[in-house]
Amino acid sequence: MNQALKPRALITGASGGIGYELAKLFAKDGTSLVIVARQEDQLRAIKADFEQQYGIQVDYQALDLSQPGQPQALYDWCQAQPFQVDFLVNNAGYGDYRPVAQADPAVYENMLALNVVALTTLTTLFVQQMVKHQQGRILNVGSLAAFQPVPQMAAYAASKSYVMHFTEALHAELRGTGVSATVLNPNVTKTGFVARAGMGKAANAQGKQLDPAQVARAGYQGLLRGALNVVPGWGNKLLALSTGLMPSRRLLLAIATRVSRVTK
Numbered sequence: 001m002n003q004a005l006k007p008r009a010l011i012t013g014a015s016g017g018i019g020y021e022l023a024k025l026f027a028k029d030g031t032s033l034v035i036v037a038r039q040e041d042q043l044r045a046i047k048a049d050f051e052q053q054y055g056i057q058v059d060y061q062a063l064d065l066s067q068p069g070q071p072q073a074l075y076d077w078c079q080a081q082p083f084q085v086d087f088l089v090n091n092a093g094y095g096d097y098r099p100v101a102q103a104d105p106a107v108y109e110n111m112l113a114l115n116v117v118a119l120t121t122l123t124t125l126f127v128q129q130m131v132k133h134q135q136g137r138i139l140n141v142g143s144l145a146a147f148q149p150v151p152q153m154a155a156y157a158a159s160k161s162y163v164m165h166f167t168e169a170l171h172a173e174l175r176g177t178g179v180s181a182t183v184l185n186p187n188v189t190k191t192g193f194v195a196r197a198g199m200g201k202a203a204n205a206q207g208k209q210l211d212p213a214q215v216a217r218a219g220y221q222g223l224l225r226g227a228l229n230v231v232p233g234w235g236n237k238l239l240a241l242s243t244g245l246m247p248s249r250r251l252l253l254a255i256a257t258r259v260s261r262v263t264k
C-alpha cells in the first residue's frame with residue numbers, strides 16, 4: 001500500500017515510557033507514525049527499529065512542545081506532508097513533586113505549557129480536520145491524580161484534572177461526528193516519570209507500579225473503541241470511583257494528603 005494512504009498516528013512523548021509502548025502497539029497493527037519528543041537520537045533509533053520490524057513508515061519531529069509556537073509548528077509540518085493524521089495521542093507530560101511554597105514558578109509555567117497548553121492546541125487544530133473528514137480518534141493522557149487535589153503535586157494534579165475535563169467535554173461534543181476523544185488516567189507507572197517529578201520518596205511511588213506496556217494497551221483499546229475515560233486496573237477504577245462518593249471534600253483531601261506524603 002502507498003505509505004501516504006496507510007493510517008497514521010501522531011504520538012507526543014513517544015521516545016520512552018507509556019508513549020513508546022503506545023507507539024509500538026500502533027506499529028504492530030501496521031499504523032505509520034509521527035513520533036515527537038525533545039531528544040532526537042532516541043527518535044531516530046525508534047524509527048530505524050520500527051521501520052525494520054513492522055514495515056511501517058516512521059517520521060519524527062524533535063521539538064520541545066512546551067515552547068511557544070511549537071505545537072502549531074508541529075501541526076503545520078503535518079499539514080505539509082502527503083499523509084493525514086488519523087490518530088492523535090497527546091502523551092508528553094511531566095510532574096513536579098514538592099509543596100507549592102517551595103516550587104519554582106518557572107517550572108510550573110513550563111509544566112502547564114506542556115501538560116495543558118500544548119495538548120489543547122494540538123487537540124483543537126487536529127480535531128477540526130478530523131471532523132471535516134468525519135474520521136479520527138484522539139487519546140489524551142491524564143492521570144489518576146486528576147480525580148482529586150493532590151498535596152505535593154498540586155499543579156500537576158490540577159493540570160491532569162484539566163486534561164480529563166477538557167477531553168470528556170470534547171467527547172460529548174463529538175457525538176455523531178465520526179471522531180472520538182478518550183482520556184487515559186493511569187496510576188503511578190514504571191517509567192522515567194517518577195525520577196523527573198522527583199517523587200522517589202512519595203508514599204504512592206513506594207508500592208508496585210503499573211507496567212507501561214499494560215497501561216498503553218488499556219489506552220490503545222479504549223481509543224479504538226472510542227471510550228470516554230480509561231483507568232487501567234480494577235483497584236484503580238475503584239479508587240477513581242470512590243473519589244466521587246466521598247461525603248466531604250475535607251475527607252477526600254485528608255486521604256489524598258496521606259497517600260501523597262513524603263516517606264523517610
Ligand SMILES: NC(=O)c1ccc[n+]([C@@H]2O[C@H](COP(=O)([O-])OP(=O)(O)OC[C@H]3O[C@@H](n4cnc5c(N)ncnc54)[C@H](OP(=O)(O)O)[C@@H]3O)[C@@H](O)[C@H]2O)c1
Nearest residue numbers: 013015016017018037038039065093143188189191192193
Ligand atoms: N508514569 C506515571 O506514573 C504516570 C502516571 C499517570 C500519568 N502519567 C502521564 O503519562 C504521560 C507519559 O509519561 P511517562 O510516564 O511515559 O513519562 P516519561 O517516561 O518521562 O516519558 C515522557 C515522554 O515525553 C517526552 N517529553 C517530555 N517533555 C517533553 C517536551 N517538553 N516536549 C516534547 N516531548 C517531551 C519525553 O521525551 P524527551 O525527554 O526526549 O522530550 C518522553 O518521550 C505523561 O503525560 C504523564 O503525566 C504518568
